């Protein structure tokens with residue numbers, strides 16, 4: 001996983017820092033160079049903002065980079081105009097080489113397409129099931145969520161199309177202290193109390209699966225410890241809970257806000273998080289038609305924050 005962490009540092013720290021600094025410091029722009037450099041930088045940063053998951057490096061950087069890039073773009077534009085008004089040559093080179101225009105343009109197009117795909121994930125068809133957000137002890141960030149595969153890997157499954165994976169951020173804006181630590185309590189969300197998102201009846205409970213040490217996981221029992229609640233013919237799954245933490249049993253009536261258990265790391269999970277999805281029809285975990293979910297009216301998408309307290 002060291003390779004994955006290096007890739008995250010490269011894409012979310014080193015490349016945006018380079019994009020901002022190179023725009024901020026360079027003097028000898030001509031118009032065309034400036035347009036291509038700003039287009040590529042803007043497309044890349046939009047891609048980072050929307051598509052890549054934040055919380056492995058401090059979450060606030062998600063906002064720092066676009067603001068810094070905007071400041072650098074304004075500064076370099078003002079400088080370019082001033083040089084031109086003063087009759088200076090608008091650059092030491094008459095134009096950038098064709099290849100550079102090609103690569104800048106291609107890069108802007110590719111990142112732009114992916115970013116637009118991510119933005120499409122904010123839209124969903126038809127009415128959604130509105131639920132109460134089930135966590136209250138911290139700041140939560142959506143890892144997977146939205147209506148497009150690029151921001152929500154569940155999207156390929158008919159039943160889990162609108163499923164969400166939710167993690168929490170610690171005071172540093174990180175999902176965990178360290179990258180993929182072995183100790184589960186280093187993950188900000190581990191042990192947070194899960195509250196019922198709706199009124200309903202408990203349809204099934206599993207409470208005896210082990211909490212795995214990352215990157216161990218259990219593909220055989222994907223939901224791990226979970227609670228399934230039935231409400232108005234809709235089944236809602238809340239999964240990957242802590243072993244032994246679930247305090248409701250099959251047949252119990254639950255009210256919105258009732259404590260159900262604690263967030264853990266059981267089942268097919270890469271790190272402690274809450275998985276939630278709702279289906280209409282079917283009987284078991286992978287049956288039924290997935291329903292879009294809103295929480296207090298909000299359709300949550302990757303990187304959305306929810307302030308639980």
Ligand SMILES: [Zn+2]
Nearest residue numbers: 163164165275
């Ligand atoms: Zn999930």
